Amino acid sequence: MADSFEFELVSPERLLLSEKVTEVVIPATLGEMTVMAKHAPTMTTIKPGVVTVKLASGGVKKYVVFGGFADILPTGCTLLAESAVPQEEANRDLFQRRIDALRQDISDAPTDEHRTRLEHMLGDLTHLNHAMPHE
Template identity: 60%
Template sequence: MAEAFQFELVSPERLLLSEQVIEVVVPGTEGYMTVMAHHAPLMATVKPGVVTVKTPDGKPDSYVVFGGFVDVTPDGCTLLAESAVHVTDIKADELQRRIQDAKEDFEDATTREDRAKAEDLLGQLTTLEEAIKAA
């Protein structure tokens, strides 16, 4: 059986989760990563997506994050999210508002860098919307 480690999911508003888990799947900007006990130290940026945790009893649970940072140590994992909610609490209208804002940012971008950044965020939010619909 997999060994448990401490995981914390923190947003500016509150601590969403602080418990022992056996696995965390994080949407990193370089791709999804799976964190388990005794993972090598790592800091990475997090893109909008679904974070999935598996508790020691094998039950999965999911949270939607809108960017942030993850800090992994051999003893635990902390995800500092820009914004996060339990997947069952995500509001379709809030996600649609974020998608619309990203579309407007894309249309209003005046530099290639700003346009690329807005296009990337729009793609991430659209992918997130599809993942939530499938869940």
């Protein structure tokens, strides 16, 4: 049996998950990353994507995150999401509201650098929306 570690997924709205897990796959900005017990200490930013959590109890849970960062230690991982929902709650309405808000933010961006960052986020979010199994 794989070693387990503590994982917490936190958004400003609520604590979504706090459990012992064996593996967490996170959408890090520089590429998908798998976290396991005894992982080297790392901090990384998170882009819009799906977090897949393998629970120590045997189940799997998935969450859609809309950015944030992860703090990874050998004994645990905390993902602080800008916003997150269980995957089953992610619907077209939610994505469309976020896409519309990002487009408005892009048009109001004070600098080219800020606009470019928002445009990358919009690309990630649009890609994620098309990849999600919507009802």
